[in-house]
Amino acid sequence: MPIYMSNTEERPSLFGTNGIRGIPNSDLSVEFSQDIGKAIGSYIKTGEIVIGKDTRISGDMILSAVSAGVMSTGTNVLGLGILPTPALQYFCKRNKKTGIVITASHNPPQFNGIKCIHSDGTEMPRQDEEAIEKVFYDRNFIVADWKSVGKYRTYLGAVDEYVSGVVSMIDSNRIRDKHFRVVVDTGNGAAFRSTPELLIRLGCSVTALNANPDGTFSARHSEPKPENLSSIISLMKTGDFTVGFAHDGDADRAVVLDEHGEFVDGDKTLALITKNVARAGDIVVTPISSSDAIEDVCDEAGAELIRTRVGAPIVSRMMIEKGARVGGEENGGIIYGPHQYCRDGAATVALFLDLMAKTNKTPSELIKSIPQYFLIKKSVELTKPWTEIRKELLGLLKHEKTDLLDGIKIIRDKGWVLIRPSGTEPIVRIYSQSKDSQIALKLGEEFMDMVRSVNSGK
Numbered sequence: 001m002p003i004y005m006s007n008t009e010e011r012p013s014l015f016g017t018n019g020i021r022g023i024p025n026s027d028l029s030v031e032f033s034q035d036i037g038k039a040i041g042s043y044i045k046t047g048e049i050v051i052g053k054d055t056r057i058s059g060d061m062i063l064s065a066v067s068a069g070v071m072s073t074g075t076n077v078l079g080l081g082i083l084p085t086p087a088l089q090y091f092c093k094r095n096k097k098t099g100i101v102i103t104a105s106h107n108p109p110q111f112n113g114i115k116c117i118h119s120d121g122t123e124m125p126r127q128d129e130e131a132i133e134k135v136f137y138d139r140n141f142i143v144a145d146w147k148s149v150g151k152y153r154t155y156l157g158a159v160d161e162y163v164s165g166v167v168s169m170i171d172s173n174r175i176r177d178k179h180f181r182v183v184v185d186t187g188n189g190a191a192f193r194s195t196p197e198l199l200i201r202l203g204c205s206v207t208a209l210n211a212n213p214d215g216t217f218s219a220r221h222s223e224p225k226p227e228n229l230s231s232i233i234s235l236m237k238t239g240d241f242t243v244g245f246a247h248d249g250d251a252d253r254a255v256v257l258d259e260h261g262e263f264v265d266g267d268k269t270l271a272l273i274t275k276n277v278a279r280a281g282d283i284v285v286t287p288i289s290s291s292d293a294i295e296d297v298c299d300e301a302g303a304e305l306i307r308t309r310v311g312a313p314i315v316s317r318m319m320i321e322k323g324a325r326v327g328g329e330e331n332g333g334i335i336y337g338p339h340q341y342c343r344d345g346a347a348t349v350a351l352f353l354d355l356m357a358k359t360n361k362t363p364s365e366l367i368k369s370i371p372q373y374f375l376i377k378k379s380v381e382l383t384k385p386w387t388e389i390r391k392e393l394l395g396l397l398k399h400e401k402t403d404l405l406d407g408i409k410i411i412r413d414k415g416w417v418l419i420r421p422s423g424t425e426p427i428v429r430i431y432s433q434s435k436d437s438q439i440a441l442k443l444g445e446e447f448m449d450m451v452r453s454v455n456s457g458k
């Protein structure tokens with residue numbers, strides 16, 4: 001059912017964990033986008049809202065529709081052009097302005113999305129999104145008279161301000177002295193200009209792959225997983241580079257490749273960066289799904305680790321509430337509090353280079369310095385509602401040690417398993433973790449079998 005047509009029977013929430021997503025001219029129409037713009041403008045009423053986009057082909061169309069909706073309520077729009085989501089968030093934070101990003105992050109090129117940013121630079125809190133949804137469904141839009149409709153102006157300095165902000169948060173001279181040879185794959189996405197520019201300003205010798213804005217993502221899929229990164233991996237196998245980085249489509253994430261072109265798991269990057277920046281008494285935040293490597297690193301540093309439910313906005317909010325120094329997820333989304341409370345791909349790149357410069361170690365040496373955990377992710381398709389499955393599982397697991405913060409986490413002596421439903425698909429994800437790869441595998445299989453049999457009623 002198209003989102004726009006669904007408002008007569010019920011009022012499903014429009015903003016998912018990462019904003020509204022859909023296929024333009026299909027379930028993400030111009031009319032819908034314009035009404036979302038009207039709803040945002042009617043709710044925010046701050047005089048001016050900033051807007052930006054990633055490189056997707058439909059970006060101009062959706063951005064224009066949302067902007068027209070905002071302006072019809074009498075609110076001005078400030079267009080920042082193509083930029084990484086964290087660059088727009090940085091602008092919002094510094095200028096205390098509400099923002100909108102037209103992006104579908106790592107989704108395939110046919111998708112696009114609308115994501116709202118709070119004036120503190122973090123993802124908009126759920127209660128504000130609900131208020132916007134209420135205005136949308138009630139069609140309670142402000143309609144400005146002809147003299148007071150909003151105006152559109154453009155400002156193209158946000159990317160440079162962002163790059164300068166990232167450079168200023170680390171010891172850039174120490175990095176410059178090292179003359180690192182860096183390869184970065186921006187995947188035709190929003191960081192096509194900003195990350196190469198950042199690396200140049202950090203004195204690196206830069207090889208940039210797919211650093212042209214191409215909304216068809218013709219070079220590779222925009223999710224930075226090993227299977228999508230064959231170009232950068234094979235280039236790095238030549239041995240000519242110190243380190244490699246790859247972004248997702250809107251560059252709020254960055255993954256690391258070591259000097260041999262080996263993909264570094266995101267939870268290891270998070271643990272390493274935490275090890276570099278966390279001091280005794282600091283607070284570190286990560287979801288329940290991250291491996292225990294971060295726990296070991298926090299113990300060693302004397303920092304306190306807080307586990308949250310899964311979702312970057314949840315981690316950000318907890319970090320603000322507790323004044324945390326660093327946090328993030330296992331997928332390459334790292335949040336550095338002193339910079340800004342949101343996932344930031346360029347900040348991840350800079351923090352990793354800072355770590356290399358400070359320790360004088362190669363990426364592979366750094367990885368060896370943290371405890372090795374095996375984190376295996378599997379999924380099972382569901383035909384029954386999760387609430388039923390959960391109830392039955394809890395019955396079967398009554399003698400196990402469990403943590404019910406998000407889904408069901410089963411804690412055993414030599415590892416743990418997390419079973420939780422996906423927020424977007426009818427599947428349940430099963431994460432299993434241990435220091436022993438065989439135990440991690442067996443735990444994953446054991447609980448996959450259990451979920452399957454509960455689901456099929458056998």
Ligand code: MG
Pocket residue numbers: 105106248249250251252253
């Ligand atoms: Mg993203």
